[in-house]
Amino acid sequence: MTVEAQREALFEYLLRLGDNALILGHRLSEWCGKGPVLEEDIALSNIALDLVGQSTLWLEFAATVEGGARDADALAFKRDVLDWRNFLLVEQPNGDFAHTIVRQFLFDCFHVELLQALSKSANQEIAGIASKALKEALYHRRHSGQWVIRLGDGTEESHARAQAALDALWGYTRELFEGDAIDEMMMQAGIAPDPGDFEENWKQAVGAVLAEATLTVPDANWSIGGGKKGIHSEHLGFLLAEMQFLPRAYPDAQW
Amino acid sequence: MVQSQITGNASEADEAARFQSKVDREIKIEPRDWMPEGYRKTLVRQISQHAHSEIVGMLPEGCWVTRAPSLRRKVQLLAKIQDEGGHGLYLYSAAETLGTSRAEMIDALHEGRAKYSNIFNYPVLSWADIGAIGWLVDGAAIINQIALCRCSYGPYARAMERICREESFHQRQGYEIMMSMAFGTKDQKRMAQSALDRWWWPSLMMFGPSDRESAHSSQSMQWKIKRVSNDDLRQQFIDMTVPQADYLGLKMPDPDLKWNEERGHYDFGAIDWAELKRVVSGDGPCNKERMTARVKAHEDGAWVREAAAAYGEKQRLRKQAAKIAAE
Numbered sequence: 383m384t385v386e387a388q389r390e391a392l393f394e395y396l397l398r399l400g401d402n403a404l405i406l407g408h409r410l411s412e413w414c415g416k417g418p419v420l421e422e423d424i425a426l427s428n429i430a431l432d433l434v435g436q437s438t439l440w441l442e443f444a445a446t447v448e449g450g451a452r453d454a455d456a457l458a459f460k461r462d463v464l465d466w467r468n469f470l471l472v473e474q475p476n477g478d479f480a481h482t483i484v485r486q487f488l489f490d491c492f493h494v495e496l497l498q499a500l501s502k503s504a505n506q507e508i509a510g511i512a513s514k515a516l517k518e519a520l521y522h523r524r525h526s527g528q529w530v531i532r533l534g535d536g537t538e539e540s541h542a543r544a545q546a547a548l549d550a551l552w553g554y555t556r557e558l559f560e561g562d563a564i565d566e567m568m569m570q571a572g573i574a575p576d577p578g579d580f581e582e583n584w585k586q587a588v589g590a591v592l593a594e595a596t597l598t599v600p601d602a603n604w605s606i607g608g609g610k611k612g613i614h615s616e617h618l619g620f621l622l623a624e625m626q627f628l629p630r631a632y633p634d635a636q637w
Numbered sequence: 638m639v640q641s642q643i644t645g646n647a648s649e650a651d652e653a654a655r656f657q658s659k660v661d662r663e664i665k666i667e668p669r670d671w672m673p674e675g676y677r678k679t680l681v682r683q684i685s686q687h688a689h690s691e692i693v694g695m696l697p698e699g700c701w702v703t704r705a706p707s708l709r710r711k712v713q714l715l716a717k718i719q720d721e722g723g724h725g726l727y728l729y730s731a732a733e734t735l736g737t738s739r740a741e742m743i744d745a746l747h748e749g750r751a752k753y754s755n756i757f758n759y760p761v762l763s764w765a766d767i768g769a770i771g772w773l774v775d776g777a778a779i780i781n782q783i784a785l786c787r788c789s790y791g792p793y794a795r796a797m798e799r800i801c802r803e804e805s806f807h808q809r810q811g812y813e814i815m816m817s818m819a820f821g822t823k824d825q826k827r828m829a830q831s832a833l834d835r836w837w838w839p840s841l842m843m844f845g846p847s848d849r850e851s852a853h854s855s856q857s858m859q860w861k862i863k864r865v866s867n868d869d870l871r872q873q874f875i876d877m878t879v880p881q882a883d884y885l886g887l888k889m890p891d892p893d894l895k896w897n898e899e900r901g902h903y904d905f906g907a908i909d910w911a912e913l914k915r916v917v918s919g920d921g922p923c924n925k926e927r928m929t930a931r932v933k934a935h936e937d938g939a940w941v942r943e944a945a946a947a948y949g950e951k952q953r954l955r956k957q958a959a960k961i962a963a964e
Contacts, residue, residue, distance in 0.1 A: 404708075411711070414699030414718050415930070418938020419945075420692060420729075424722040431715040438708045455707045479941045535951065536944025543940070628706035628764055635822050637706040637764070637814075 391567040392505075393447045394467065395574060397457070398564075398610055400440030401468035403515075404458060405618070406489060407433030408625055409476055418479050425525060429486070432518040439511045459629040463619050464612040471554035473609070473618045480533050480543035485551055487526035491587045492558045493519045495580035504572035527591045534595025545597055552600040557607030559584070564610075660861050665791035668734035676860050680790055681735050682751075683862065685742040688728035690754035691721045693746075696930050697761040697923075698770065706764060713810055714767065720803045727799065731792040747932050755913065756839050758921030765818045765828035766836065771811015773833075773840040773878065779804045780874045781844065789861035812881065819885040833882065834890045841905075842913045844871040850910070875903050 410430035417423030441454035452460070472489060476482045497519050500512035533544040559581040561569075568574035592599055608614065628637070652671045659666065666672055695718050702718060705711035729739040745751035756774050761767065782804060785797040818829035845851055845867040857863035875894075882889055893906035916924070 408703060411699075411702045411715055414702050414715075415692070415695035416699070416934040416937075418934070418941035420722055420725055422938075422941075423692075423695065424719055424726070427715050427719040427722065431712060431719060434708060434712050434715065438712065441708070458708055459706070479938065532945050532948040533941070536948040537940070539940050540944030540947075624703050627704050632822065632824055635706075635825050637710055637817055 388567065388571065389447060391564050392573065393444055394564050395568050396440050396444035396447060396508075398467040400437045400444055400454075400457070401466050402437075402472050402489075402493075403433040403440065404437035405466070405468045405621065406472040406486075407431070407437060408621060409472065409474075410482070410486075412476055413482065422479075426482075429522050429525065432515075432522070436511070436515045436518070439514075443507055443511065455629070459626045463614055463622060466612060466614060466618060466622070467610055468614075468618075469554065469557050469609045470606055470615050471551065471558070473615060473621060474551065474554065475617055477547065477550075478543060480540065481547040481550070483526050483529045483533065484544060484547035486522065487530050487591070488551060488555055488588065489558075490519060490523035490526050491584050492555075492580075494523050494587075495583050496575070496577070499575035499580065503574060508573060523587075530591050530597070531595045534592070534597040541596065544595065548592070548597060549600045549602070552602040553604040553606055556605035557609060560607060562610060657859075660789045660859075663789075663861075665794060666789050667791045675856070676862070677735050679857060679860070679862060680793065681732055681737050681742075684728055684732040684735075684793055685737070685745070686752050686754075688725050688732060688742065689746045689751055690757065691725035691728060693753040693757045693927050693931060695721050695725075696927055697757055697759075698767065700761055701764065701767050704764070705767075710814070717771070717807050717810065720807070724796075724800050724803070727796040731790075731796045734792045743935065747928070747935060749919070749928070752917065753927075754843060755916050755921070756836075756843055757927055758916050758924045759835065759839055760923055762835075763828040763832060765815065765825070765832035768811050768814030768818055768829070769832035769836040771807050771809075772815050772881070773811075773836050774843070775804050775808040775811055776878060777840045777843040777874050779808060780870050780877075784863070784865045784870060787861070787864050793862075815885055815887075819887055829885065830887050833887050837890050838908065838912075839916075841871055841875070841908055844868075844874065846910065846913070847908075872902050875905055879903050 407430045410426050410433065413423065413426045413430075415423060417426055437458070438454055441457045445453050445457060469489075471485060474481075474485060494516065497512045497516040501509055501516055503509040503512065530544065533540040535541070559577045561577050565574065565577060569576050589599060606615075629635075653673060656666070656670070656672060656676075659670075666676075698714060698718050698721075702711065702714050705714050729742060732742060733739060742751065746753065761770070779801060782797050782801050786794055786801060788794045788797065815829055815832075818825040818832075820826075821829075848854060848866045848868045851867055854863060854866065858866070879889065879894065891906045893904065895904055896902075897904045915921070919925075
C-alpha cells in the first residue's frame with residue numbers, strides 16, 4: 383500500500399470521528415433553552431460543548447493529515463452532504479426528550495468502546511485525543527444511561543416514549559459495527575480497532591441498562607446505513623444548511 | 638392580650654433596629670436571620686427576576702448557536718449559554734433561601750406575574766448581535782452586578798461574585814466578536830454598526846428608570862440591597878463603553894453624546910422611557926415569542942419531570958422495602 387493511500391485512509395477515518403462528534407453536538411445544541419428542566423438544559427449544552435470540542439481536535443488533525451490545504455473550519459463549514467462521514471444515527475432529528483436521550487445513549491455506549499480502543503492507538507496523536515475524549519464520553523454514557531432508566535422505569539407515558547424512541551432508532555445501530563476497507567487499513571496499521579470487535583460489549587452495556595429500565599431490546603428486522611460513504615438521510619442537508627450558512631454566504635469573511 | 642401585643646410590637650421594633658444596625662455595619666444578612674417582610678419580598682422579586690433573565694437570555698443566544706460561523710465560536714457560545722443556565726441555578730437557589738420555591742418562581746414567570754430583563758425582548762438579527770450582546774448587555778450586567786456583590790443579603794452577594802467572574806469573560810468574548818466584525822469585510826462592518834444601533838439604547842435601559850422615577854430605589858438603598866443608583870451605574874457604563882466603540886470605528890447612535898470636561902463624564906441624549914414602559918409591559922418585538930418558547934419548553938418537559946419524580950419515588954419505596962426485608 384502506498385504512503386499516499388494510507389494518508390488518504392487516515393484522513394477519511396479522522397473525518398468519521400470528527401463528523402460524528404460535530405453532528406451530534408450540533409443536534410444537542412438545538413436544545414439550548416428548551417430543556418425539560420434547567421439542570422438538563424445545562425447538561426445537554428455541556429455534552430454538546432464536549433462533542434464540538436472533540437470534533438475540533440479530530441478535524442484539526444484531519445486537516446494536518448490532508449496536507450494543510452483546508453483547516454478544521456473549512457472541513458466543518460465547506461463540505462456538502464456527500465462528503466460527510468458521520469453515522470445516520472447522529473444526524474437523526476431530536477424528536478422528544480426520550481428520542482434525544484435514547485439516540486445519545488446508543489451512541490455513548492459505542493463511543494466509550496471506540497475511544498477505549500483508540501486510546502491505545504499506535505498513532506500517538508489519536509491516542510492522546512481519544513484519552514481526553516474518553517473521560518468525557520464516560521460521563522456522557524452515565525448521564526444518558528441514567529435518563530434511559532428514569533424514563534423507562536418512570537411513568538407509563540415515559541416508558542412508552544422511551545420504547546418508541548428505541549424502536550425508531552435501533553435500525554441505525556447496525557452501521558456502527560460494520561467495518562469497511564478504511565477500517566481494515568486502520569486495523570492493519572494498529573491505528574484503530576475493527577468496529578465489529580466491540581459489538582458484543584456494546585450489546586451487553588446497552589442490554590443491562592435497558593433491562594434495568596424495563597425496556598425491551600427491539601427485534602428490529604431493518605437497518606439503514608451508508609453514512610461512512612456519504613449516503614445520508616435527508617435530515618443532514620437541512621442541518622448543514624443552517625450550520626454552514628454564514629461561512630457560505632460570506633466566503634471572504636473571518637469570524 | 639393587650640400586654641402581649643405590646644411586647645410583640647416592641648420585639649418586632651427591636652428586631653428591626655437590630656437588623657438595620659447590622660446592615661449599617663456591613664454585616665451580611667443570612668437566611669436564618671430575622672428580616673423585615675418587605676426586605677424578603679424585595680429580594681425574592683429582584684433575585685428571581687435576575688434568575689429569569691438568565692434563562693430567558695438563553696433563548697436569543699440559542700437562536701444563533703446552530704449558526705455560529707466557526708468551531709471556536711460555536712464552542713464559545715455553547716459555553717456562554719451553559720454558564721447562563723448555571724447562573725440561573727445559583728440565583729434560584731439564592732432566592733429559595735428566602736422561602737419561595739423554584740417551581741413557584743417559574744410559575745410566576747410563565748403566568749406573567751414576574752419580569753425578566755427587558756433586553757431579551759429584542760430580536761437577534763445577525764451574528765454581530767451576538768457580539769453586541771456580549772459586549773453591551775453583559776457589560777451592563779457586570780456593572781450592575783459588581784455593585785450587587787456588596788449587597789447586604791449574603792447568598793445573593795456570594796452568587797454575584799461568582800457570576801461576575803464569568804460575565805467579564807463573556808464581555809471580552811463579545812467584544813472580540815465585535816472586533817472581528819468591525820475590522821472585517823464591508824458586510825461584517827455593516828452588521829456590526831446595525832447591532833450597535835439596535836442594542837445601544839436598550840442596554841442603557843437595563844439600568845432601570847432614572848433615580849427620580851425609580852419606584853424601589855430609596856428603600857433598597859437603605860437596606861443596602863442596592864448600593865449605587867441607577868443613574869450613576871448608567872453613567873459608568875457609558876463612560877466605559879464610548880471609547881470601546883471609538884476603537885471599533887463604530888458610530889454611537891446618539892447625536893448628543895459628547896465628553897463633558899467639567900463633569901468628567903459623557904453627556905448623552907434623552908432615553909425613550911415610553912419605549913421602556915411599552916416593552917416592559919409586554920409590547921416589545923419579542924416578548925410573546927420568548928414567553929411562548931419558555932412555556933412550551935416547560936409544558937413539553939412536564940412528562941419528563943413526572944417520570945423523574947415517579948422513578949425517584951419507586952427507588953425510595955424499593956430501598957425502604959429492602960431495608961424492612963433485611964431487618
